Amino acid sequence: xxxxxxxxxxxxxxxxxxxxxxxxxxxxxxxxxxxxxxxxxxxxxxxxxxxxxxxxxxxxxxxxxxxxxxxxxxxxxxxxxxxxxxxxxxxxxxxxxxxxxxxxxxxxxxxxxxxxxxxxxxxxxxxxxxxxxxxxxxxxxxxxxxxxxxxxxxxxxxxxxxxxxxxxxxxxxxxxxxxxxxxxxxxxxxxxxxxxxxxxxxxxxxxxxxxxxxxxxxxxxxxxxxxxxxxxxxxxxxxxxxxxxxxxxxxxxxxxxxxxxxxxxxxxxxxxxxxxxxxxxxxxxxxxxxxxxxxxxxxxxxxxxxxxxxxxxxxxxxxxxxxxxxxxxxxxxxxxxxxxxxxxxxxxxxxxxxxxxxxxxxxxxxxxxxxxxxxxxxxxxxxxxxxxxxxxxxxxxxxxxxxxxxxxxxxxxxxxxxxxxxxxxxxxxxxxxxxxxxxxxxxxxxxxxxxxxxxxxxxxxxxxxxxxxxxxxxxxxxxxxxxxxxxxxxxxxxxxxxxxxxxxxxxxxxxxxxxxxx
Amino acid sequence: xxxxxxxxxxxxxxxxxxxxxxxxxxxxxxxxxxxxxxxxxxxxxxxxxxxxxxxxxxxxxxxxxxxxxxxxxxxxxxxxxxxxxxxxxxxxxxxxxxxxxxxxxxxxxxxxxxxxxxxxxxxxxxxxxxxxxxxxxxxxxxxxxxxxxxxxxxxxxxxxxxxxxxxxxxxxxxxxxxxxxxxxxxxxxxxxxxxxxxxxxxxxxxxxxxxxxxxxxxxxxxxxxxxxxxxxxxxxxxxxxxxxxxxxxxxxxxxxxxxxxxxxxxxxxxxxxxxxxxxxxxxxxxxxxxxxxxxxxxxxxxxxxxxxxxxxxxxxxxxxxxxxxxxxxxxxxxxxxxxxxxxxxxxxxxxxxxxxxxxxxxxxxxxxxxxxxxxxxxxxxxxxxxxxxxxxxxxxxxxxx
Numbered sequence: 008x009x010x011x012x013x014x015x016x017x018x019x020x021x022x023x024x025x026x027x028x029x030x031x032x033x034x035x036x037x038x039x040x041x042x043x044x045x046x047x048x049x050x051x052x053x054x055x056x057x058x059x060x061x062x063x064x065x066x067x068x069x070x071x072x073x074x075x076x077x078x079x080x081x082x083x084x085x086x087x088x089x090x091x092x093x094x095x096x097x098x099x100x101x102x103x104x105x106x107x108x109x110x111x112x113x114x115x116x117x118x119x120x121x122x123x124x125x126x127x128x129x130x131x132x133x134x135x136x137x138x139x140x141x142x143x144x145x146x147x148x149x150x151x152x153x154x155x156x157x158x159x160x161x162x163x164x165x166x167x168x169x170x171x172x173x174x175x176x177x178x179x180x181x182x183x184x185x186x187x188x189x190x191x192x193x194x195x196x197x198x199x200x201x202x203x204x205x206x207x208x209x210x211x212x213x214x215x216x217x218x219x220x221x222x223x224x225x226x227x228x229x230x231x232x233x234x235x236x237x238x239x240x241x242x243x244x245x246x247x248x249x250x251x252x253x254x255x256x257x258x259x260x261x262x263x264x265x266x267x268x269x270x271x272x273x274x275x276x277x278x279x280x281x282x283x284x285x286x287x288x289x290x291x292x293x294x295x296x297x298x299x300x301x302x303x304x305x306x307x308x309x310x311x312x313x314x315x316x317x318x319x320x321x322x323x324x325x326x327x328x329x330x331x332x333x334x335x336x337x338x339x340x341x342x343x344x345x346x347x348x349x350x351x352x353x354x355x356x357x358x359x360x361x362x363x364x365x366x367x368x369x370x371x372x373x374x375x376x377x378x379x380x381x382x383x384x385x386x387x388x389x390x391x392x393x394x395x396x397x398x399x400x401x402x403x404x405x406x407x408x409x410x411x412x413x414x415x416x417x418x419x420x421x422x423x424x425x426x427x428x429x430x431x432x433x434x435x436x437x438x439x440x441x442x443x444x445x446x447x448x449x450x451x452x453x454x455x456x457x458x459x460x461x462x463x464x465x466x467x468x469x470x471x472x473x474x475x476x477x478x479x480x481x482x483x484x485x486x487x488x489x490x491x492x493x494x495x496x497x498x499x500x501x502x503x504x505x506x507x508x509x510x511x512x513x514x515x516x517x518x519x520x521x522x523x524x525x
Numbered sequence: 526x527x528x529x530x531x532x533x534x535x536x537x538x539x540x541x542x543x544x545x546x547x548x549x550x551x552x553x554x555x556x557x558x559x560x561x562x563x564x565x566x567x568x569x570x571x572x573x574x575x576x577x578x579x580x581x582x583x584x585x586x587x588x589x590x591x592x593x594x595x596x597x598x599x600x601x602x603x604x605x606x607x608x609x610x611x612x613x614x615x616x617x618x619x620x621x622x623x624x625x626x627x628x629x630x631x632x633x634x635x636x637x638x639x640x641x642x643x644x645x646x647x648x649x650x651x652x653x654x655x656x657x658x659x660x661x662x663x664x665x666x667x668x669x670x671x672x673x674x675x676x677x678x679x680x681x682x683x684x685x686x687x688x689x690x691x692x693x694x695x696x697x698x699x700x701x702x703x704x705x706x707x708x709x710x711x712x713x714x715x716x717x718x719x720x721x722x723x724x725x726x727x728x729x730x731x732x733x734x735x736x737x738x739x740x741x742x743x744x745x746x747x748x749x750x751x752x753x754x755x756x757x758x759x760x761x762x763x764x765x766x767x768x769x770x771x772x773x774x775x776x777x778x779x780x781x782x783x784x785x786x787x788x789x790x791x792x793x794x795x796x797x798x799x800x801x802x803x804x805x806x807x808x809x810x811x812x813x814x815x816x817x818x819x820x821x822x823x824x825x826x827x828x829x830x831x832x833x834x835x836x837x838x839x840x841x842x843x844x845x846x847x848x849x850x851x852x853x854x855x856x857x858x859x860x861x862x863x864x865x866x867x868x869x870x871x872x873x874x875x876x877x878x879x880x881x882x883x884x885x886x887x888x889x890x891x892x893x894x895x896x897x898x899x900x901x902x903x904x905x906x907x908x909x910x911x912x913x914x915x916x917x918x919x920x921x922x923x924x925x926x
Binding site: 074078079080293296352354415416419421422425426428429432433435436443447 | 768771
């Protein structure tokens with residue numbers, strides 16, 4: 008067994024290995040060391056998040072039905088999304104902590120999956136009993152589980168695939184999330200109409216049964232969590248590996264050390280996503296009313312953003328990695344998004360054009376924006392930075408969701424689109440400022456990949472030199488603290504935005520944050 | 526992926542919106558009087574005369590519930606034209622010529638709108654009617670058979686309330702159908718939904734059904750409107766789709782019946798409505814009821830009598846005037862909004878001149894201008910700062926060679 012951490016991380020005494028029972032021969036599907044088994048685990052991991060992604064956008068898929076059956080206005084309807092976000096304003100600081108210190112990954116995953124399940128059931132009960140506050144409570148419970156489950160899901164991925172197929176695994180998990188959302192958008196309306204045929208009328212009980220059926224996906228995901236926990240436990244015994252950890256450290260006092268660039272990145276993130284997710288949440292009725300789409304067509308076009316980003320995210324990720332110049336990409340994505348919102352607001356052009364542009368821009372932004380955080384924050388603050396980013400993003404989403412509902416009720420879609428465009432403009436202002444701040448302070452955000460590589464080599468050589476020097480100087484000390492050098496170099500390289508191998512990567516923990524990656 | 530098959534109008538809406546902002550403001554102030562003209566002693570029949578005096582011209586709107594609820598729109602080129610009524614003739618079997626304007630020479634243009642019937646049908650499938658399927662219709666309410674009374678009159682507003690006299694103990698007992706008329710002295714916009722933009726040359730009529738008991742589980746209602754146009758003229762049905770739903774949230778379509786454009790200053794007459802009705806006294810988006818309209822029927826239409834249109838236009842109404850009818854249905858596509866509160870209100874604007882068109886509000890334009898302007902300004906300012914900084918840096922270090 009080769010330790011991915013390299014020499015420095017290997018324990019001095021191979022004591023752990025000595026406790027291992029002798030390995031017997033296992034069939035490939037059951038042997039944790041074999042690819043076939045890991046593929047099984049991968050499938051389980053992907054379906055682990057399916058339920059939560061499927062149910063997250065249930066309200067958007069059933070907007071007209073929810074508003075009609077529960078007799079609520081749009082602002083109240085959008086509160087369903089806000090209630091999902093509220094717990095995460097706080098929880099995203101603790102998700103990693105809960106998994107690492109309190110529950111452990113296995114129990115944590117099961118608990119979060121249960122929260123998702125229970126939340127969805129409460130949500131459906133609220134509809135069955137015609138009590139809207141119960142539906143909101145359901146979304147709150149659902150929110151407690153949902154975001155943390157994504158952190159757990161990614162932690163599993165790291166623990167099983169670290170140093171192997173990790174990027175692919177992350178890609179697949181994201182695609183699975185998209186598929187969950189898309190399937191939801193296109194199937195919930197159909198399920199509703201079938202239930203309506205069965206019960207003979209529309210009404211809150213029809214809605215309740217439909218949501219209960221949607222909740223089956225959550226049960227499915229929970230059973231994946233249970234099975235995965237069993238397999239992980241078994242693998243731990245066989246391979247003598249440790250339970251996976253997010254390894255993230257949150258220190259709120261770090262906030263005062265955040266640079267201007269980081270704050271600008273936060274603004275971009277909050278304003279941009281605020282103009283995308285609430286729009287998708289309210290989009291269906293927009294396409295029906297303004298563009299005379301049928302209900303099914305409207306669902307299809309509303310999910311196109313997710314459909315596009317499933318295959319495009321890996322492509323753009325690769326492209327941005329190769330070309331660098333992150334700020335330019337982000338700027339381009341924001342301008343494209345602005346154009347698409349303006350198109351939707353001020354023209355009757357075929358909305359497929361605007362929505363496809365939005366889908367592409369959204370995928371590009373996700374790939375170019377999130378790695379920037381790793382460039383402007385020292386490694387030890389990354390966890391805090393991503394936690395903070397996710398927290399204010401959730402706060403922004405919750406507030407904007409309610410605001411968007413209120414605006415729609417009182418001033419209509421044109422004004423709402425203008426409002427979203429203004430949000431995108433705000434993030435455009437932030438990115439323009441980021442460009443100049445970066446330019447004036449000589450930051451590395453906008454370097455091309457070539458330049459980064461060159462500087463990385465230079466820095467690596469320099470680090471090597473310094474390392475040698477230090478070793479000569481303090482030979483004994485180095486032996487006592489072998490990790491010190493590694494982390495120092497690692498931190499230095501990551502600050503340069505160097506492409507590190509997966510197992511060296513300082514921002515792996517950051518990958519555990521779903522919303523930022525969305 | 527099906528692209529919906531519709532490449533919609535390329536949008537020159539921004540330009541259009543700006544230009545019609547000026548047009549909509551047109552139509553200056555008018556002196557408006559709302560006069561209630563009671564009929565002869567015994568009968569409850571009455572007229573409501575709205576007289577709007579402007580510079581060099583007068584608009585007359587004559588509302589009446591004698592027969593089917595009708596409004597006469599008369600444009601006269603005189604500030605002193607007056608309405609005359611021969612009541613005995615009007616209430617007789619042949620009312621032709623019972624209503625006229627004095628002096629007759631001042632009349633430039635006249636038209637009439639008659640609300641003839643309310644149909645009720647069982648709309649199991651909301652789109653069934655448009656697909657030409659047979660829908661089970663219940664016996665219709667003939668509005669000519671109602672007795673109309675003016676209730677609630679204020680300075681610029683009056684309400685005709687109709688009781689079903691044909692079937693007093695019938696299904697519509699306690700329920701009322703009413704037409705609320707509002708006259709305007711100047712251009713502006715109402716505050717309750719649908720917030721139609723009006724000019725001084727127009728007035729609003731609101732069709733209200735209150736507690737009319739539906740006769741089926743899925744009852745939908747349909748209003749028949751008949752227009753009378755002078756010989757040679759005819760009404761056209763237009764659908765104006767606008768990107769601007771700021772005043773009537775989520776409603777992007779205005780439907781209008783417009784007469785042939787005229788060369789004089791009057792312009793055509795119009796009858797316009799937003800394609801929505803509301804199912805509650807305080808209209809809001811969530812109690813909106815979808816309003817559909819069906820193609821204009823012009824062939825072989827006659828105007829069922831009696832009505833004041835017969836009294837004004839005379840015997841030859843059928844031959845010398847073109848008559849067109851349109852059906853407007855109120856069918857909550859999803860759900861039974863009417864059944865919930867037993868209330869339905871639908872507003873339409875009628876008047877002279879080019880029909881008003883919504884334009885962007887100053888707030889929207891301001892937000893767009895600021896939102897788009899700031900990044901550009903910032904980009905320029907930033908470029909200057911960077912340029913300046915670079916020059917400064919360069920000047921500090923002398924080149925070595």
